[in-house]
Amino acid sequence: MLDISDVLASQQVLGTVPVYLNTPDAIFSQEILQELGQTRLELLEKVKNDDPGASGFLPLLFDAEMDAVSHFLLRVLCCNDGAASIWMIDAEEALLKLRWEQASDEEQCAALKQMNFVPESQGPRSRWVNLLVTGESMPYAVSMPFTDLPPKLLAERRCKLRKGLATVERQDFLPLLCQCFRRHLQTVLQKSGQHVELLLRDSEQLKQTVDHLRPQLEQFLLSSRGDEAGVNLQLSNFQEMYEKSFPPCMQYLVKFQRDGKHLKHLGRKQLRPLLREAGLPLEEALAWWRREFLRDVTVTQESFDSEHAYHIKHAYGLEGKRKPAYGWSCWRTLDQMQFPVPKGPEAHGCPFKSLEEADLRELLRQHGGGDEVLTQEVSPPVGLASEQICCARVFQSRHPGSEFEAMKHPMQFLRRSHAYYAAQLAGEAEASSAAQVQVMKENCVPNPKKPRICRKPLRVAQLDQFDEYFQFKK
Numbered sequence: 001m002l003d004i005s006d007v008l009a010s011q012q013v014l015g016t017v018p019v020y021l022n023t024p025d026a027i028f029s030q031e032i033l034q035e036l037g038q039t040r041l042e043l044l045e046k047v048k049n050d051d052p053g054a055s056g057f058l059p060l061l062f063d064a065e066m067d068a069v070s071h072f073l074l075r076v077l078c079c080n081d082g083a084a085s086i087w088m089i090d091a092e093e094a095l096l097k098l099r100w101e102q103a104s105d106e107e108q109c110a111a112l113k114q115m116n117f118v119p120e121s122q123g124p125r126s127r128w129v130n131l132l133v134t135g136e137s138m139p140y141a142v143s144m145p146f147t148d149l150p151p152k153l154l155a156e157r158r159c160k161l162r163k164g165l166a167t168v169e170r171q172d173f174l175p176l177l178c179q180c181f182r183r184h185l186q187t188v189l190q191k192s193g194q195h196v197e198l199l200l201r202d203s204e205q206l207k208q209t210v211d212h213l214r215p216q217l218e219q220f221l222l223s224s225r226g227d228e229a230g231v232n233l234q235l236s237n238f239q240e241m242y243e244k245s246f247p248p249c250m251q252y253l254v255k256f257q258r259d260g261k262h263l264k265h266l267g268r269k270q271l272r273p274l275l276r277e278a279g280l281p282l283e284e285a286l287a288w289w290r291r292e293f294l295r296d297v298t299v300t301q302e303s304f305d306s307e308h309a310y311h312i313k314h315a316y317g318l319e320g321k322r323k324p325a326y327g328w329s330c331w332r333t334l335d336q337m338q339f340p341v342p343k344g345p346e347a348h349g350c351p352f353k354s355l356e357e358a359d360l361r362e363l364l365r366q367h368g369g370g371d372e373v374l375t376q377e378v379s380p381p382v383g384l385a386s387e388q389i390c391c392a393r394v395f396q397s398r399h400p401g402s403e404f405e406a407m408k409h410p411m412q413f414l415r416r417s418h419a420y421y422a423a424q425l426a427g428e429a430e431a432s433s434a435a436q437v438q439v440m441k442e443n444c445v446p447n448p449k450k451p452r453i454c455r456k457p458l459r460v461a462q463l464d465q466f467d468e469y470f471q472f473k474k
């Protein structure tokens with residue numbers, strides 16, 4: 001663990017509420033960076049799970065600079081993975097809340113003001129038009145366009161509305177800050193993907209640091225997703241997920257082999273880690289790859305065992321460097337350096353880029369449509385490629401009612417699709433149980449039998465006759 005005493009704090013983060021708007025200008029060795037990244041990952045996981053040990057853990061990041069460096073390092077780690085981004089945003093918000101509780105009024109006010117001055121282009125649309133300062137460092141209330149309010153405050157009528165402006169009182173400042181912080185983090189994580197790819201390509205040390213942290217993050221992601229949110233790919237549900245939930249790139253690679261064609265090196269390199277990340281157990285992966293390879297008459301059982309089985313085990317972290325392999329992000333798959341345009345019998349890369357339009361349409365049609373999006377105009381925002389936007393539209397078309405989210409990783413497609421169908425199943429189960437209750441209610445007609453009414457006069461023993469009656473009975 002990091003020896004904090006070696007790096008004495010000049011500016012402590014304890015008691016403050018950092019919102020990380022500016023990148024720190026600091027240089028740390030690779031070992032310290034790794035330690036910082038690990039420490040922050042553990043801290044965030046504890047805070048996110050509301051672990052009571054988290055508060056005791058906070059002093060480990062007590063230096064403002066180290067704290068900021070660890071935060072930005074995790075941005076680099078998470079920005080190209082949808083699930084990791086969500087995990088980071090949730091966990092950082094939990095940490096912000098914890099720090100808010102421990103901070104003084106002045107520090108809380110400083111955080112509020114900092115978020116207020118985020119430039120429009122970089123941060124939240126929300127601008128607090130007026131800080132109603134009343135002589136104290138902390139305002140009693142702030143006013144803002146009501147459309148920028150956190151929905152919770154609006155729903156619970158916890159603000160005053162007048163002429164389109166909402167005034168929020170002091171006890172509700174934290175939800176405001178959290179909303180601004182979340183939006184800012186979402187925006188920067190979304191926009192920094194391309195920049196981070198270039199950064200990692202130029203800096204081998206940073207890349208090694210990120211690779212070092214990835215397995216730990218993956219563990220947290222797996223445990224936080226839980227059984228119901230996980231993809232949990234197995235041979236038993238492979239066909240169903242291939243048809244319904246695989247992204248076009250994975251569908252194309254699987255189909256290519258099923259057509260009896262030999263998947264070349266880059267295609268295997270692309271598909272192997274994705275199947276592992278989707279949860280396919282090693283034994284089942286070996287069985288699946290054996291079956292697929294042996295469709296090709298040139299591959300024998302012996303060559304599979306001696307060559308291909310090794311690479312599959314390698315992807316699971318059982319051979320070589322003994323680190324599990326992770327799927328390539330969309331950006332890297334689209335990168336010509338990593339995946340050059342396939343030639344001849346090759347099938348790797350992103351089909352939105354590598355396939356002819358007719359073949360792409362055919363692929364999309366075979367797997368539930370979405371090819372109509374190819375005629376739509378695409379103007380990708382900075383940091384995204386048009387292929388990622390097309391893929392996101394295909395997702396929307398295949399999953400009606402889902403939100404648009406630019407595709408950054410094939411696993412993002414797979415996880416979102418899996419969650420979509422799981423929610424649909426849960427909805428259907430709820431609807432069918434409600435229908436059953438309704439049928440039961442309808443069948444439950446009142447008992448047609450009328451209650452028996454005794455029309456004869458009741459015989460009531462009178463007290464003065466009781467002894468006589470009792471003796472007679474005996």
Ligand code: SF4
Nearest residue numbers: 247249330350391410
């Ligand atoms: Fe796969 Fe990404 Fe291309 Fe979609 S955009 S097909 S997920 S590589």
